[in-house]
Amino acid sequence: MSQPALTTLLVANRGEIACRVMRTAKAMGLTTVAVHSAVDREARHSREADIRVDLGGSKACDSYLDVDKLIAAAKASGAQAIHPGYGFLSENPGFARAVEQAGLIYLGPPPSAIEAMGSKSAAKALMQEAGVPLVPGYHGDAQDLDTFREAARQIGYPVLLKASAGGGGKGMKVVEDPSQLAEALASAQREAHSAFGDARMLVEKYVLKPRHVEIQVFADQHGHCLYLNERDCSIQRRHQKVVEEAPAPGLSASLRQAMGEAAVRAAQAIGYVGAGTVEFLLDEGGEFFFMEMNTRLQVEHPVTEAITGLDLVAWQIRVACGEALPLTQAQVPLHGHAIEVRLYAEDPANDFLPATGRLTVYRESSPGQGRRVDSGVSEGDEVSPFYDPMLGKLIAWGATREQARLRLLAMLDEFVIGGVKTNIGFVRRILAHPAFAAAALDTGFIPRHQAALLPAPQPLPARFWEAAAEAWLQSQPPCQRPDDVHSPWAERSGLRLGLPARSSLHLQSGAERQAIALERSAAVLWQWQDEHLTVDDNGVRCRHLALRRGNTLFLGWDGEVHAVQAFDPIAEGETRHVQQGALTAPMNGSIVRVLVEPGQAVQAGTVLVVLEAMKMEHSVRAPHDATVKALLCQEGDMVGEGALLVELAD
Structure with a gap:
């Protein structure tokens, strides 16, 4: 089927990536179409689009994950192409296939390539055939506990459980010893099923002190594929990237070439087209191992754009329309250094629990040379519990890494958010830390420097x-007194x-x-x-x-x-009431598991209730040995922060 001429583009996503894609599309003269859920009706990506389509619903499964609604929205708006963004359906081969079958252009790789890399287990086998180095692990079909227990024993602890169909740290657990495996596997499977609709898992050796280095690849429909340098994404919290930079500090030209060529082999092995990222673990000895391939545009793509001067979304659009890549490998630029931080609505002082509420104040850093802000919110917007809590990204470029670091610190000092808790202070402490300034990077950076990055609260001076x-x-x-406007009283x-x-x-x-x-x-x-x-x-x-x-x-x-x-200490009175033995919801979310019943004796640390918020699970545990006096929630309930969940009796 011949492709229709592209004049109108629908972005099947929300937040900052929808705004970012539409920015390039508008610059290319395209009409932009936004889709939104009921709670996102007045969200920024909806306001900025030329056309908006209401998908209804609040949860992602009722809106942004509904393939039929998205295809119908494209047809109703006159869009000839769909950009999936990242997250949601961006790595769903069924969605890509449905788009193509509807006679529309899909701004991503072929469904077959998504399928090949969508299963981490199958991808490992393909990479082995392509000569790409692998981490030792089990990627088989059997999913029972005994199989994983035996595989972990053979691999050797610590091991890493990963969702076969996942990414972004969801459905991922580090297991230090055999006693933790059963609970970790069950929790990871639930997270994977909730986030991706697929509970299959794999287990790999957990490499100690690795760096997370990824290669940006790009392929066209004419058989050309190249790599656009690399990014270091080692600064992570619970396998979720927090700070990313390009190029990777200290990477030699020969190692960059070896990793880049391995990434290209990985892409070519599956007939890849478009933008993709091949992620590697890099150990202290310079040996690298394939982790996974993300068959989409990455959150951190702006740092690659900053050091190359390229617009990757524009490349996606042109390649999807049949154009050839405009550069050869030898022509790929690498200028200066760029660093990006992700801004989240979350509370670092309270175990990084997601935060919800209205953005009473929202002031972005001032624009300027080497400064970029990709955001998806504005002052007055609501941060809801239904979606990922990322508000946006700050990107700084400099001729040197130090210039980029100092520029990004200055941007963070200018950025102001009020009304919800954020991680701005946390990422600022990361950038200001001497170890980060010295580029002493690995995935254990945050836990190792936790005392400095998450200091105990101190009284305000x-x-x-x-x-x-x-x-x-x-x-x-x-x-003013109406009877005397100049009265000093x-x-x-x-x-x-x-x-x-x-x-x-x-x-x-x-x-x-x-x-x-x-x-x-x-x-x-x-x-x-x-x-x-x-x-x-x-x-x-x-x-x-x-x-x-x-x-x-x-x-x-x-x-x-x-x-x-x-506050007025006299008129205020006492309004706070503490209920003895009551455990409350740490955030807005839904109850996915209730693991106890009234009258049951529990030990300190026992998981009582599992709460899901923004696709991540949070366990409410017994603070001490007790008996469950009453259950005040049930599976499927939506609860607000502070809602009573369980009452305990000593």
């Missing part, structure tokens, strides 16, 4: 509270006749509360203007972000933004 009080008072709306200056001006107020930030008594002095001057507080202390001037949104002040301090509110 007295100068913070003084600044907060000044910013609070100066940002208050003017208070209506001002908020703390005027006292014959005495220094003094103001008293009670402020709180998080769990901390403070009573502040301000007395102005000539030595320290404070001025709030243009949403910043300037402090002049004996001639030394500092400037802090001080954004006011209604009854909340967002104050920047030491690289973090703190939400500050006023």
